[in-house]
Amino acid sequence: MPTLPLIEKYRATSFEEIKGQNTAIQEITAFLKTFPMKKALILNGPVGIGKTCMAISLAKEFNLELFELNASDLRNRSKLDEVLKPATAQKSLFKKGKLILMDEADGITSSDRGGLPELLVLIEKTKHPIIITANDIWQRKFNLLRKKCHLVNLKELRNEIVLEILIEVLEKEKIPDREINLQTINTIAKKSRGDIRAALNDLQTVLELGQEAYISEKIEREKQDTIFNALKIIFQNPTDKDTLSAYNNTKLDLNEILLWVEENIPLEYKGKALTKAYDSLSKADLFKGRIYRQQYWRFLVYQNFFLSAGISASTKLKNKTFISYKKPTRILKIWLSNQKNAKKKSIIAKYAKLTHMSKKKANKESFLFPLILNHKNTHEKLDLDEKEQKWLKDKKEAMIEKYNLG
């Protein structure tokens, strides 16, 4: 058994070993050759696709010393001085120059210690090329940073490439075929969604613990597959084959998902696509209603279809801009409003009982309650408590003021 984790053992250290990112490699090479036209370059993309590897390899290819910075180093004077010193003054002994790597920039806050302003200053003054890696550079706080840097967007690795890497590792590890079957490898590759780090970690689990253990481990990982990912697949990848099963990993029930989708449709779509998306959502709700009313659960298929593929088909365009999805707020608003209207509701219930009508109908008359129920006798008759009486009194005063009555 290998003592070094696979992910370290087989970390790519040269451009040749990095797979599926050829365009990015060209861009990053061009950046270095034209330095200091642009002083920094951002590698933006999902986790585990080789951003850090790319920086390491770049340093190696160009014989540069890799100098890693993290968020807190940005306030560390002595470390920064080293960077800011004239390049000639501190040439390392054997290498030509330095390459600064600012890894995982998402962790930087805009105002706190070791924050963004320092990074911007660093870019201004640096004598060395800077590589910044990030998962999501489209957050508003990075607006200024983006302008100052050359931006390279990386996509997740294609499934075949993950598969190729996994098989290569298995060969190098000399694992016999019978110990791990192709189907498991396929599952690992597919589940990783282009995250080679996750794939290699999964492979390691399988090798060490056997395929059965992997399955339970897999379930754990799926839990972390959040609704955000699902929404991203639905909203931004209309061609993804996985749209139908996008919600499977979210561990949320369809009702919760419906609310998530509802909250975020307007953030994602405009114009005709907005109408189409809402039409699908409306149809999903239609089937939900039919399920509830008729207890015909096969309709669930259609509810899921309209909620996923239906909405996904609203547009053929792939949306590349980053959208920070929001938590559904409607339920909370309804709850808050119910708290606010609790007095009114309880009065309605009492009034409805006394006057032989439904609460629904009583609600329609409730706009007149402050004027018609504000008598001591009526309070007694309706058995209103002090809070309810106060509500009526306050409302009456508000009404008289608002409509200039009395």
Next chain:
Amino acid sequence: METSNPLNPEKPFSQEPLNNKNSEIWTERYRPKKFEELVGQDDIVKKVQNLTKALNIPHLLFAGPAGTGKSTLALIIVKELFGSTWKENYLELNASDERGIDVVRQKVKDFARTKALGNVPFKVIFLDEADALTKEAQQALRRTMENYTSTCRFVMSCNYSSKIIDPIQSRCAIFRFKLLEKKDIEKRLRLIVEKENLQISDQTIEALYESSEGDFRRVINLLQASASISPTITAELINTLTSTAKPAEVKIVLEYALSGDFLKAKEKLLDVMLKESVAGTDIIKAIQKEIWNLQIDDELKVRLTEKTGETEFRMTEGSDEFIQLESLLASFVLAGKGLR
């Protein structure tokens, strides 16, 4: 003219003075207590009165608009039948408030299990807003009705008899209540005005009639609300009060949508619905009316109205009114695109 109670001849009916100060809610104080007091439904009253006199009513189905006297007639019937013991022999259920048919059935069973008190061999269950029951629930109710026929008579009310399944309709004597005419409303209204020492002009009566759309409950509530401010009832005050009930803000919602600001339209819509707890069905009615007042092309109005109709249909079939309304707003956003 006093009708005597057939079961209790010593106890004439209109014994309680009309001005019963115990109940300050006018809709209750002035709720007709005798057949003769009910206005605008003369034919129905006559027939029902005869049935009641014979001490044997069939199952009854009252169909008609709100505030025309359906519940009131049911109450008169039971008071007439049972006299002072009416409360023990009468169960009022509201289909739109009871959460499931099981609740209804359980309550019906518990109530019908014991024998009626007095001379009348049955009890009476008033099932208000029976059209709020689903078809399935109505089917279930049909069996219950049959099983307890000997001990229990049903009086059901609904706005539209078409929403009641045929098997139930065929078991009931159906009475269709008319929308109250102005003269009927005026007659009873003047009586109340006199008792309460109010001043009212013909023009104000007209305003009350107009804003109530024939719903007498609304007329009385508006009258009482106005009277709480001034004994002189003015048309202006009536109009101010009714305007507070209308979801006028629906127009603002639509304007946001037409101008392309979907998020604002959505937010405002939720706000309107929550603040006054307006039901989605009322919002869609307001939208449908508002479309014709919008400053847009007629053809567009037709298209949007069609979409509104489809949305209203989906609201009755779906589970979440708000989602359906949002979907409609998205159509308004798209329609507004050509206008900008």
